[in-house]
Amino acid sequence: MSPPLTARRAARPRPATAPAAPAGGTTPTVIEARALRRTFGDVVALAGADLTVRAGELVGLLGPNGAGKSTLLNLVSGLRRPTSGTVRLFGADPRGPGSRLRLGTTPQGTGLPPTLRVGEVVDFVAGHYPDAVPTGELLDRFGLSALARKQTGGLSGGQQRRLAVALAFVGRPHLVLLDEPTTGLDVGARQELWSAIREYHADGGTVLLTSHYLEEVQALAERVVVIDGGHVLADDSLDAVLDRVALHRVVVTTPDDAVDHLPGIVRAERVGERRELYTADADAFVRDLVRSGVAFRDLEVRGASLEEAFEQMVAAGPPRTEENR
Numbered sequence: 269m270s271p272p273l274t275a276r277r278a279a280r281p282r283p284a285t286a287p288a289a290p291a292g293g294t295t296p297t298v299i300e301a302r303a304l305r306r307t308f309g310d311v312v313a314l315a316g317a318d319l320t321v322r323a324g325e326l327v328g329l330l331g332p333n334g335a336g337k338s339t340l341l342n343l344v345s346g347l348r349r350p351t352s353g354t355v356r357l358f359g360a361d362p363r364g365p366g367s368r369l370r371l372g373t374t375p376q377g378t379g380l381p382p383t384l385r386v387g388e389v390v391d392f393v394a395g396h397y398p399d400a401v402p403t404g405e406l407l408d409r410f411g412l413s414a415l416a417r418k419q420t421g422g423l424s425g426g427q428q429r430r431l432a433v434a435l436a437f438v439g440r441p442h443l444v445l446l447d448e449p450t451t452g453l454d455v456g457a458r459q460e461l462w463s464a465i466r467e468y469h470a471d472g473g474t475v476l477l478t479s480h481y482l483e484e485v486q487a488l489a490e491r492v493v494v495i496d497g498g499h500v501l502a503d504d505s506l507d508a509v510l511d512r513v514a515l516h517r518v519v520v521t522t523p524d525d526a527v528d529h530l531p532g533i534v535r536a537e538r539v540g541e542r543r544e545l546y547t548a549d550a551d552a553f554v555r556d557l558v559r560s561g562v563a564f565r566d567l568e569v570r571g572a573s574l575e576e577a578f579e580q581m582v583a584a585g586p587p588r589t590e591e592n593r
């Protein structure tokens with residue numbers, strides 16, 4: 269087992285699978301944003317967002333293009349200042365050196381010096397931290413060892429992305445902010461990065477990540493924050509967000525159109541003999557299907573996907589408040 273990428277003296281706050289600690293609990297607050305608003309000229313990028321992230325959480329931030337995700341991360345990391353509202357990182361100003369030392373970030377676009385070799389870039393960044401992860405160990409963890417002597421200008425887009433993400437972990441951060449960490453990566457590289465993120469989290473690290481890949485958030489996050497138009501639309505455990513979509517999907521192979529008309533079916537789609545049926549009560553549907561005597565095979569039942577939950581929330585829009593009424 270490889271040594272942890274988290275701070276060596278950091279106590280593990282709670283097991284990776286435990287639910288988020290309730291407000292006012294003993295788990296330290298890592299990010300605290302209140303009524304956070306940021307405008308760029310006439311554009312309201314964030315319209316008064318609240319966010320609390322506690323030590324040891326792995327939070328996925330979801331939202332369509334232009335929702336305000338990167339702006340939120342930039343305010344949390346201290347790269348930008350809010351127009352109004354407050355943000356605290358480790359209980360202090362995000363721009364202070366004490367906060368910065370405990371933070372690792374991978375912004376959406378990272379410029380790497382093209383003539384430096386991969387190992388040299390890691391050494392350079394490591395030089396800024398008192399207890400950095402040894403370069404060989406970090407490269408190994410992120411599947412970059414074979415590229416150590418290659419100039420970053422000669423890396424593929426996916427390899428550059430992997431290096432940019434690895435750099436967030438050099439200083440054994442307590443918190444990492446990852447903006448679209450696996451965009452442009454192939455399936456194998458994505459899985460490798462997920463493992464590194466999971467390991468870091470299992471060692472007690474805190475993660476806030478954005479992704480356009482809903483399956484990525486579903487695979488990694490315990491808690492999901494949905495943001496659109498600068499408003500937080502949902503902030504809940506992954507299970508609770510999925511539960512908001514009441515429909516279940518039943519997939520079954522049958523030549524008989526009668527299944528589409530069984531009680532409780534609200535939507536039916538078909539590709540050849542394969543049917544996708546949506547119902548609020550999958551158990552009742554399966555009972556009716558068996559009773560109907562229709563010939564069928566390859567029955568599958570599953571709950572809503574995060575994608576379905578996400579589409580429903582974004583379509584419903586922000587909750588009515590004094591500000592947007």
Ligand SMILES: Nc1ncnc2c1ncn2[C@@H]1O[C@H](COP(=O)(O)OP(=O)(O)OP(=O)(O)O)[C@@H](O)[C@H]1O
Nearest residue numbers: 308311312313331332333334335336337338339340
């Ligand atoms: N520096 C800037 N100058 C002007 N407008 C900006 C700037 N940064 C962000 N915006 C605007 O603020 C809004 C939110 O942008 P932001 O980048 O935070 O969204 P996002 O959710 O990260 O989107 P994406 O998923 O496309 O990266 C958008 O309308 C964007 O055009």
